Amino acid sequence: MRLRHKPWAKEKLMNHPEFVVLDPENYKGKWHELFGNDNPIHIEIGSGKGRFINEMAKAHPDVNYIGIEAYTSVIVSALEYALEAEPTNLRLLNVNAQKLLDYFAEGEVDRIYLNFSDPWPKNRHEKRRLTYKSYLEMYEKVLVKGGELHFKTDNQGLFEYSLISFSHYGLKLNYVSLDLHNSDFEGNIMTEYEEKFSQKGHRIYRCEVQFS
CATH class of the missing domain: 3.40.50.150 (Vaccinia Virus protein VP39)
Incomplete structure (x- = not known):
């Protein structure tokens, strides 16, 4: 898949900390504090343009969702989706899943997609x-x-x-x-x-x- 470069994407991600967590390593073991509840945490690895993770968050408000996508030019579409849907139980990480252990503590996640x-x-x-x-x-x-x-x-x-x-x-x-x-x-x-x-x-x- 050839990705279309979006030079404005990084700045847009930085401008929306309500959805995009820019320093996820600081929340390792503390994701429940960020969401402000003890609901289960489900993560999607490779969220792409974000349709799935946004729709899941909307359909299941009693679950906290975290979408992980390495490509800035792709995850910005997930952000745009979130800005329209405004789910309170969704966060996005623009990171590589190879470093998953840097961002989540042992036993912190309930399900992976x-x-x-x-x-x-x-x-x-x-x-x-x-x-x-x-x-x-x-x-x-x-x-x-x-x-x-x-x-x-x-x-x-x-x-x-x-x-x-x-x-x-x-x-x-x-x-x-x-x-x-x-x-x-x-x-x-x-x-x-x-x-x-x-x-x-x-x-x-x-x-x-x-x-x-």
Whole structure:
């Protein structure tokens, strides 16, 4: 995916601290204080333009949502979405998920969402996949005991790889759909990619796994 450079994006992010947390390392272990409540914390890694995380925040006001996106020119769209929707239970982080442990304490997160992550199809790039074991180790540390990981993709290869990775790591498979949009699953909120791919006839895969 080729990103369109938006030279104004960084300044816009800095001008909206009500949604964009510019110093997330200072809130490690203190996210409940920032939100001002003890509601569960759900994070999305790779939030893209923010449709999913914003709509989830609107649909579930009793959950605190944190969207993580490394690309400034992309996450600014998530901010613009938030400025219209004005969810009080949403924050955005313009950081790389590889440093997740710098921003969250052990057991601070209740659920993690991975939606349409880069498949990194070449074998030599396996360690970059967000369902690779080193990432699962990070997720396990920041999640509460029994915390869940919800994963969606249109890439069959990545989905099959991820199921094997989850199994090898010892995760419990709570839900799996090989064709989400033709299943009985209720309450699905689509991402921008999901809508685009499903309109092209791509099958959408989804699973929920749980750490012990």
